[in-house]
Amino acid sequence: MKKYYAESELIINPDGSIFHLHVKPEQLADKIILVGDPGRVALVASHFDTKECEIESREFKTITGTYKGKRITVVSTGIGCDNIDIVMNELDALANIDFNTRCEKNYLHQLELVRIGTCGGLQPYTPVGTYICSEKSIGFDGLLNFYAGRNEVCDLKFEQAFVDYMGWEGNVCITHPYVIDADRELIGRIAQNDMVCGVTIAAGGFFGPQGRELRIPLADPEQNEKIEKFEYNDYRITNFEMESSALAGLARLMGHKAMTVCMVIANRLIKEANTGYKNSIDGLIGKVLERI
Template identity: 75%
Template sequence: MSKYFAESELIINEDGSVFHLHLKPEHLADKVILVGDPGRVALVASHFDSIEDEVENREFKTVTGTYNGKRITVQSTGIGCDNIDIVLNELDALANIDFKTRTENPEHRELTIVRIGTCGGLQPNTPIGTYVASVKSIGFDGLLNFYAGRNEACDLDFEKEFKKQVSWNPQIGNPYVSVADKELVDRIAGDDMVRGVTIACGGFFGPQGRELRLPLADPNLNQKIENFEYQNLRICNFEMESSAVAGLAKLMGHKATTVCMVIANRLAGEANSSYKNTIDGLIEKVLVRI
């Protein structure tokens, strides 16, 4: 007997749409582009040949349409991996749960998910404007630790080596290392993006080593992160969602990765706050390659 998902566990609105995203199962394409900024949804959708529907609730804006004949859903997540828990679970429910019987569909439906974000660059080869593809993501956010398959889904050797090289302070929490889908990374990154490890943080300031008026628990952590190297990989960038996207997608049986444009160069102390036009180049690459 398949498990019944009670009304409190999978909340469905009166119109048959899922609680936060306000989407119905028929609104969701197999190819999904996630963006943090709701304003970026219109930028992605401006490339579509046709638009089927647009839905909006809170920071979650969705457009489904076609690009060169490919059906794609573009979905905003807002900021942070707490929102990724909501978005990935609701997208997975739309794809794999029958909303009428509240049971899992007999056939698994796999989604291909690419997050297009902005990030801070941490290496000499990641100046402002660089596109970084996340091969692995170190989650400082803790989200995956709540799910049973965490150890099987994550790279435990990498986690151990990271903790060792940066003398990890366990008071900060337990970082996990999620791995993006290799075929998808190869396809999306091509040979014109920097591939590396991303750290996804539960904050923009202290967790990314930004010190304004509040001193940091470990003021040397960023230096150790920049020096870290393992399996020929360096940590290239900070953002706030990639670990949860890759980790939850893997647990749910979907393919996912994140690509970001660098808008702040932490080594040079430089930032570009008017990046909204230049991220279009990254959007076009993802639309062609997804």
Template identity: 70%
Template sequence: MAQNFFAPSELIINDDGSVFHLHLKPKDLADKIILVGDPGRVALVASHFDNVECEVSNREFRTITGTYRKKRITIQSTGIGCDNVDIVLNEMDALANIDFETRKEKEELRQLTFVRIGTCGGLQENTPIGTYVASQKSIGFDGLLNFYAGRNEACDLDFEQQFKSHVNWNPQLGNPYVVDADNELLEKIAEDDMVRGATIACGGFFGPQGRRLRVPLADPQLNEKIESFSYKGLKITNFEMESSAVSGLSKLMGHKALTCCMVIANRLEKEMNPSYKNTIDGLITKVLERI
């Protein structure tokens, strides 16, 4: 980071020494972090822990830090959307790499590992309901990374250009950005039992993912064009709402990140599993064992 001192208006620290939104103190943060959207899923992941050392909750942000098979892990809920991920990753990076007493960046920076466990909609025949998808690339429709310096260096610009050309991208939507997951983490977590593909993180659940209720869509064929796109043999496998911010911000900050999702709806087959909460524990177990 270019700036070495962070004013109270930029880094907000609560009176008890915790960071503003998450209410975590630096000592509460493990190097390995599992991100989930649903605050209720934090307890589900933590039910596998051997012990719990702290539990903190504020708004949609719930945190449990504990130990799983001698690995210290923090589980953090983000709520829905890349805007919330912007809060979570910036505050966690601050907890790791800014001295809260001096408000200065630490001389030795700490690298964190983020694995997001989420749900998604499958877009291909090889992503039926129940499939585990590891996001090799994440495509951000949200525009978040465009506000940060180093955005172009962190992104796959050729993929972006070919994608925009293929779907005839409307510039009013803002520029999509494409970020690779950390390859070492991808190989470690995905192994040979997760589908690898490109994941689109959308800025909403309905219109941005091609769902029409009462308001017509600006481009009713956008999903069809997305499904037919291929880049060097890589297809767009799924929709969700957070992966691009997780991968993008992590890359800019020097951390490792990967998103793994379970498909709960297949948009091609127009099928949905509303009872997915009963089956996502299999994905949770895999990530805990491999992180």
């Protein structure tokens, strides 16, 4: 007996598109590039040879087209893992639920998702301009804790080692972090030998959760100093961004392949930032389009 998804659970617009993205099932490619900034969608699509659709709804801008014969959809997610919950569930529904019957399709339609983002570097070898692939993500965002199967897909030993090291056990103010791997094959294909692979902290905010203190003091004033020095099985934490954990975690639970690669725009150790990064991220976009 196939599960039926009621109108309140899977919201389909009168034109047959999915609720937030406004995309219809036939408009989605199997290869998907996710970006945070809606303005970055046009930059990715400027490389396309053809364009078949362009859709805009809230912070979600979508273009499907082709690059050197590959059909690719580029979607903006806006900022944060809450938006990744929406985007991943809606993309998965477009691929794996029949919108006419509101039931799951017979076979899994696997998607390949690469997020191209910006991040803050945490090591001396991750200066501004470095491309960092998130081999593992530590989710400070708590999203995956709401889904069954979370313990089966997460690296629980790494998780415990990190919580013990930070001294956060029993601290009810801080959400229990989850540790999740990106798709290994995808990482190998996209990173090749010109990107750094590391552990990314996906934070539930840009300021406090990333150890930035403006006028309000932090709950753990030593947070970033400890994070920069953390080591586990030869892994070091390389960068902060805000979506890679939710993307890798939901993709794993849904059966899709996903990873994140970010360009460093601020190095937190040496306190430098590049606000004019919008042109230089095009180099990273070019590499991902060639390798996806």
